[in-house]
Amino acid sequence: MFPKEFERSVADELGAAEAAELLAALDGEAVVSVRYNPFKLSALPVSATDGVPWNRYGAYLSERPVFTLDPAWHAGAYYVQEASSQFVEHVYREACGGEELPEGVRILDLCAAPGGKTTLWSTLAGPTGLVVANEVIKQRAGVLADNVRRWGVGNVAVCCNEARDFAPFRHWFDVLAVDAPCSGEGMFRKNRGARDEWSPAAVEMCAARQKRILADAWEALRPGGLLIYSTCTFNRLENEGNVAWLMANFSVEPVDVEVPEEWGIEVGEVSGIRTFRMWPHRARGEGFFAAVMRKGDGRMKRETPRTRREPLGELNRPESRPLAEWVAAPEAMKFARAGEACYGFYRPVYRDVAALAGGLHVIYSGVCMGQIFNGRLRPDHALALFADLDRGRAAVTSLTREEALDYLRKREFADVSRLPEGLNLLTHDELAIGWTKRIGHRTNTMLPNSFRIVNV
Numbered sequence: 184m185f186p187k188e189f190e191r192s193v194a195d196e197l198g199a200a201e202a203a204e205l206l207a208a209l210d211g212e213a214v215v216s217v218r219y220n221p222f223k224l225s226a227l228p229v230s231a232t233d234g235v236p237w238n239r240y241g242a243y244l245s246e247r248p249v250f251t252l253d254p255a256w257h258a259g260a261y262y263v264q265e266a267s268s269q270f271v272e273h274v275y276r277e278a279c280g281g282e283e284l285p286e287g288v289r290i291l292d293l294c295a296a297p298g299g300k301t302t303l304w305s306t307l308a309g310p311t312g313l314v315v316a317n318e319v320i321k322q323r324a325g326v327l328a329d330n331v332r333r334w335g336v337g338n339v340a341v342c343c344n345e346a347r348d349f350a351p352f353r354h355w356f357d358v359l360a361v362d363a364p365c366s367g368e369g370m371f372r373k374n375r376g377a378r379d380e381w382s383p384a385a386v387e388m389c390a391a392r393q394k395r396i397l398a399d400a401w402e403a404l405r406p407g408g409l410l411i412y413s414t415c416t417f418n419r420l421e422n423e424g425n426v427a428w429l430m431a432n433f434s435v436e437p438v439d440v441e442v443p444e445e446w447g448i449e450v451g452e453v454s455g456i457r458t459f460r461m462w463p464h465r466a467r468g469e470g471f472f473a474a475v476m477r478k479g480d481g482r483m484k485r486e487t488p489r490t491r492r493e494p495l496g497e498l499n500r501p502e503s504r505p506l507a508e509w510v511a512a513p514e515a516m517k518f519a520r521a522g523e524a525c526y527g528f529y530r531p532v533y534r535d536v537a538a539l540a541g542g543l544h545v546i547y548s549g550v551c552m553g554q555i556f557n558g559r560l561r562p563d564h565a566l567a568l569f570a571d572l573d574r575g576r577a578a579v580t581s582l583t584r585e586e587a588l589d590y591l592r593k594r595e596f597a598d599v600s601r602l603p604e605g606l607n608l609l610t611h612d613e614l615a616i617g618w619t620k621r622i623g624h625r626t627n628t629m630l631p632n633s634f635r636i637v638n639v
Contacts, residue, residue: 185209186381189368192418201464208464213373215244216266216468218299221306222336222570223260223614235467236446238269240306243467251639254587258614259333259568264299265373267461267468270448271360271411272303274459274475277440278409287531288312290358293346293400296323298330300362305336310515310571313532315356315539317342317349328547329633335568338529340536340548346399348543351488354405361400362413363393369415369470372463390420394428401433404478405485409438413473417460422472426453434479487538494540495519495526497533505560506552511573518552524563525552564631567608567615577618578603579610587611590619591636593628602626 185206194202218241219227227242235241243266250256250263276282284307295301295316304314316331316339318324324343331339349355366386367377397412404410410429414421429435430453437455442448447466451458453474461471498506498518506525507513517533519526521540528536528549536548553563566572580602582590589596590609596602602621609616618629 185371185378188383189378189381196417196419197462204464205462208462209372211372214266214468215247216264216269217242217244217261218264218269218303219261220259220302220334220336220570223258227261235266235269236443237273238266238303239272241266241269249639251636252588254582254584254591254611254616255614257333257587257591257634257636258611258616259335260614262299262302262330262334264303265469265471267369267466267471268299268362268413268415269303270459270461270468270471270473271300271413272307273442274411274440274473275307275358275409278438278475278477284308284312285357286311288358289356289535290314290360291349291356291400291403292316292360292362293349293396294318294362294364295341296320296327298327298334300360301327301331301339302334304358304360305331305334305339308338310336310338310529311531312338313535314339315342316340317344317346319343319345324546325633331547332551332565333568333634335550335565335570337527337550337569337571338532340539341546342539343544343546346396349400349403351486351542352403352539353486354402354408355485355487356403357405357408358411359400359404359408360411360413361393361397363389363396363421365389365393365414365416365421366418367415368417369461369463369472371470373469386416386418386420389416390424393421393425397425397429398432401478406478406480408478409475410435410478411473411475413471415469415471417462417470417472422460422474423451423453423458426456426458426474426476429476430454430456435476436479438475438477440475488542492541493537494545495521495537497537498525505555505558509552509560509562509566509573509576510569511571515571523554525555525560526550527552527569562606562618562629564617564629564634567617572608572615574608574615577606577608580607581613582609582611582616584611587616588636590617590628590630591634593630593632593635596626599624599626
């Protein structure tokens with residue numbers, strides 16, 4: 184059953200006959216889709232029916248497997264992402280004239296957990312770009328950081344901050360992506376519990392919160408930069424209403440984004456600003472809304488706030504040597520220490536990450552390399568999953584699927600003799616899943632508990 188007020192609202196929007204089609208779709212089976220990691224794969228490792236038309240790396244599956252029991256998922260080879268939310272790639276590429284993202288792009292993914300769009304932005308930004316993925320709730324930020332580690336591109340900084348905390352980074356970002364917390368109408372099929380939480384009051388509360396988030400972060404976007412605003416809800420108050428509010432209160436300009444008619448996406452307009460809505464009975468995905476606009480031109484320079492706090496300690500060349508030998512392109516990286524751990528960063532973004540760490544609560548950034556003991560690196564799990572890892576630094580041991588799952592459950596190896604003495608990089612189907620160390624007749628599994636398979 185659906186809330187009566189919701190049924191009335193979609194009937195007013197679509198008409199009674201089409202509203203009935205929507206409600207029937209929302210009572211049906213959810214579509215299953217994933218997006219593979221091109222830094223680790225050239226094709227999808229799971230059986231797919233066909234591709235998601237608006238994302239080069241997305242694909243639909245005929246049924247939902249138990250992803251937790253797929254070592255490729257643990258290796259960061261793909262992300263289980265709802266097809267509609269993958270649409271932001273098309274929006275941004277179209278806004279850039281169909282080209283790849285420019286080098287050195289800075290993207291603020293403001294409401295990022297659990298990480299679907301963050302890993303998408305990470306893929307698009309590449310080694311020269313920086314994605315700042317923010318989540319205000321600490322526990323969800325931890326999940327986001329783990330998903331960033333799995334993805335393993337090394338160009339993301341994960342923060343746990345309020346939107347207003349980014350205001351001092353004035354005109355700093357090229358893209359402000361706000362996938363705003365919303366009333367969740369578009370997820371009624373995928374999350375039946377969302378129906379019970381819905382109410383007209385919740386819609387109004389969400390719309391007000393979305394305005395506050397947008398206003399708090401607005402100064403962080405540079406003039407000429409792109410705002411991509413999205414929700415997973417249908418109502419106009421949270422969608423077109425907030426686009427109209429942005430136009431009334433801030434300097435915004437339209438961006439030309441074309442969408443093929445056969446995709447089934449409703450293209451609208453609010454005073455020249457393009458909007459896109461996915462209805463589950465028309466497009467192959469869950470409910471989704473997006474709008475893209477450009478911040479009005481200006482001549483203000485980017486401002487990086489000054490801070491006395493320097494949590495990253497840059498390492499000199501001799502200090503970096505035990506780290507540099509673990510990556511395939513050491514000349515492209517800089518290394519730093521934060522607390523007891525050492526981190527690697529692509530050179531174009533190191534200063535940016537250092538500035539962020541000095542002014543925000545950054546809980547993870549770059550790639551955690553590990554800790555140095557007596558001049559040697561004890562590698563972190565994140566380094567095993569790093570796409571630019573040099574696999575020549577440790578023995579590489581290929582595991583069967585069952586062996587890989589045993590490792591991911593932190594069970595002892597049935598046959599320790601299969602492992603060379605010392606450190607081993609464990610792989611399955613050539614995808615790295617972690618480290619273990621053989622010491623005589625036993626192994627020391629180096630898998631963090633947050634990556635462990637439990638109760639499956």
